[in-house]
Amino acid sequence: MTAAIMFQGTGSNVGKSVLVAGLARLYARRGIRVAPFKPQNMSNNAAVTVDGGEIGRAQALQARAAGLAPSVHMNPVLLKPESDTGAQIILQGRRFGTMRAREYGKRKGELLPSILDSFERLKREADLILVEGAGSPAEINLRAGDIANMGFAEAADLPVILIGDIDRGGVIASLVGTRAVLPQADRERIKAFLVNKMRGDASLFDAGVAAIRAATGWPSLGVVPWFAEAHRLPAEDILDLAGDAAKPGTLTIAVPVLPRMANFDDLDPLTQEPGVSVVLVRPGEPIPVSDVVLIPGSKSTIADLAFVREQGWDIDILAHRRRGGRVIGLCGGYQMLGRIIADPEGLEGPPGSVPGLGLLDVETLLAPDKTTAPFSGRDVETGLAVSGYEIHLGRTDGPDRARPWLERDGAGEGAISTDGRVRGSYVHGLFSDDGFRRSFLTKIGAQPSDLQYESEVDRTLDRLADHLEAHVETEAILRYAGIARR
Missing domain, CATH: 3.40.50.880 (Class I glutamine amidotransferase (GATase) domain)
Structure with a gap:
């Protein structure tokens, strides 16, 4: 039986995609057949699969981390914004149509059967599926018909790990506040929390971890220090692109x-x-x-x-x-x-x-x-x-x-x-x-270097896996997912 677990965030850009990529590489190195999955993504940074389908760039990177060729079933719904209020919808790799946000909000539930079909296809080939949510489950105004976070977790009956970003500030409030606004059934799906992007001495947040545990009842899976090499991985969000100041001699x-x-x-x-x-x-x-x-x-x-x-x-x-x-x-x-x-x-x-x-x-x-x-x-x-x-x-x-x-x-x-x-x-x-x-x-x-770009991406994924191995309770994640290891 295939095990699966879902990673949701207290907000967008908390590092879900990078964490899933690192865990995919980590578990794949242990000999586990692991596959990534994101039911709904929103990005104009798409990848093309061998059969000409489109998926989010992050899922293509996660597939690479797992040692797999990208598949349209790893990201069955991709929203590609065309305006401030509308997006092109890619369903299982192909253009499905264009909808304004209000129409999509009313009809997104119609896509759930296709999403579950893709999920079941992946389960046939994997021991473990790492599922990434989108945005935050705390956006309870979007809960009806949800296919990206708790709605999918409920449909697929998945346990959830909640990720908070300490670098942006307010991580205690964001984790505790997410629990406070969720309905009871959704709260019960969350098995543990993870604090991401810690700069400096992680032990300085020990009291913060204790406060979150006391307020939520959830165990901590760790505090992940800032991974400075994340910029070496393909970016999916324009927020991840810093660019340079013009440097003399370049x-x-x-x-x-x-x-x-x-x-x-x-x-x-x-x-x-x-x-x-x-x-x-x-x-x-x-x-x-x-x-x-x-x-x-x-x-x-x-x-x-x-x-x-x-x-x-x-x-x-x-x-x-x-x-x-x-x-x-x-x-x-x-x-x-x-x-x-x-x-x-x-x-x-x-x-x-x-x-x-x-x-x-x-x-x-x-x-x-x-x-x-x-x-x-x-x-x-x-x-x-x-x-x-x-x-x-x-x-x-x-x-x-x-x-x-x-x-x-x-x-x-x-x-x-x-x-x-x-x-x-x-x-x-x-x-x-x-x-x-x-x-x-x-x-x-220009004066090009001896950079081996694709090899460097793989080396960075290995270093990311090492980083998570050192700071995350990775065996606990497997237990929550349903994999019992000797």
Whole structure:
């Protein structure tokens, strides 16, 4: 019989995803067949599975930690925000539709059978499933029809571990307060608590742990010290991206932070290069003088392009180009670089067309068919093999496509300007490839390091597992999950 346990948090960004990844690696190293699961995720940072489905980036990392290929059943519902009040719904890896928040709140319970179907499929292949909640069960206004936290725990009859974040402050109140607002049946599912992100001497919080135990009746599974290397793991939330200040002697890449920025883990390998400064440009800030402006992916290209213009970033980018600077566009950013983005079916808003930045002689036609697929090809200029993945709506064509950036099976992908200083591609994950990244950085004047990015991700997962082994009652988690070990 497959064991399972759910990790819920007192709020968003308390570290659930990283803890589950670390535990997945830890238990997998012990020979346990472990699989991650998140019934509902909300993120524009998606991964593509081998069969072309979409799941949250965090679940792809957790799968990697467990030694598994990512599966659509590890994250059966993925919400990809398209506006402040609506999101595209990905169900078991495929586009299900778009709903406004109010409609989704009323209909989300309809997705529970598919979620339970995915959960049962995983159970056939695993000894232990580590389930991650979303947000917080304390949001009791969302409890009716819930599929992300206690609603799923109830449907699957799971025990729960509650995680609090001491770094943000108020961890005693958040843990005790969560218990106070939950209905009795939900309280009884919580078996223990865990305090995460402790800076400094953990023994200084011994009295705090005792106070939480006394107020809740729950045992403590430990106080986890701050894991400083978490930034080396692919980020799922833009809040996890700190960026750099421009450092002397480095190549500076300026990245405008778009409201619906997507697949920004493209930046992770670049942030770890000591010879590169990745400067995140926040709303209200001008794009600084830099060597490269990189326009990232976007879930809603037309709306984010309008935001670029509202911020005056279009003026900054064009001035950067006139000074001889380089410009890179990835996915939605690639579409923005062209002359026109046409949306005749109104997929991103009212039907019509909008002018792009005009830095590439291409045009994009948005169409309902969505491309989600792994990519394996080569860099046209160097012949280096490169791999990644595509997630996008639309097709892009025009004269600059005669100079493709990449090539696959004889067909070009992406576009390069006549002088080679502006280029775009639909392929995500390019800079994770060490050979490609080093070649590209050398070409544009940087000093690449000997960073082995993918190997470093695995080493970081191992160090995270060691970190949790030292500070968490990992055997107790197995007992609560239903695994009896000798």
